[in-house]
């Protein structure tokens with residue numbers, strides 16, 4: 001050690017090492033949660049109560065050693081409890097809600113599925129970071145696309161029709177009477193379908209540049225029985241067809257776009273004179289230090305590995321980042337020529353803005 005180096009506090013060093021061990025366990029747990037979701041372990045434990053590994057394995061048709069080690073990992077992480085006297089593992093009722101009820105705003109497997117799908121493509125992100133290029137949304141695997149849908153849909157289900165749309169000036173009245181709506185960057189169309197179910201007099205078109213997502217969105221609309229009033233088309237936010245829209249929506253997609261200002265300009269031109277643009281974005285403050293918290297940590301992670309590469313893969317490549325914050329969203333919107341902008345709602349995970357011409 002040289003004179004200029006600070007002395008090492010061994011306790012602080014070991015505290016950091018043990019925190020990191022916990023995080024390595026949490027990293028592996030992302031795969032274990034997806035495993036529990038896909039193999040039906042959580043749903044089975046929720047349905048049957050305290051179980052042994054042999055019972056869980058038999059009921060789910062899986063190998064007993066996998067069920068045993070998975071249960072032990074889940075017990076060590078406090079996702080299930082373990083009773084040494086009976087050798088049984090229990091999924092507590094609150095955790096059963098978070099891990100098995102798809103419509104609950106507390107539903108978690110979608111978050112882990114998109115996180116794991118994102119990490120899976122790490123090699124591509126390393127290459128892109130080295131040469132400063134991007135990696136498109138469409139280049140990711142199904143776990144990113146399906147995980148995104150399953151992560152965001154519960155929040156839309158809980159907030160969109162009951163809270164977010166009513167917070168917009170006059171929009172619910174228009175939707176009730178019969179409005180024309182474009183949902184841009186619609187992904188698998190969960191927001192589009194939820195709005196169509198709530199407002200049967202209105203018609204909806206969902207646009208996304210990713211053809212695979214558009215195909216899935218069409219299937220979702222058919223399955224929900226709203227296929228007659230909802231259509232999905234492949235189109236980018238900068239040049240989607242149509243005009244005179246009463247409402248344009250963007251759910252967690254603006255920051256992913258390469259040219260969000262170009263998108264804002266196009267939305268302004270596509271809106272009816274008194275139309276509304278609703279922008280749902282990830283929860284974020286304007287300054288880095290506002291986002292140094294657990295939600296910000298997860299979102300900066302997604303920003304580095306998923307959203308920023310998505311933007312960089314497109315023309316302009318502005319790379320707003322997942323944690324852009326209200327001030328930068330305001331700048332993007334007004335640079336696109338819209339003059340009115342206000343925040344209308346927020347949840348722990350989302351900000352909702354209204355913009356008008």
Ligand SMILES: C[S@@+](CC[C@H](N)C(=O)[O-])C[C@H]1O[C@@H](n2cnc3c(N)ncnc32)[C@H](O)[C@@H]1O
Nearest residue numbers: 137185186187208209210236237251253256257
């Ligand atoms: C994080 S996902 C959100 C999907 C959906 N809105 C939701 O909330 O579940 C972002 C979506 O934006 C789409 N997207 C990204 N850039 C786009 C662009 N320039 N034009 C249209 N869609 C775009 C992606 O294909 C992806 O489906």
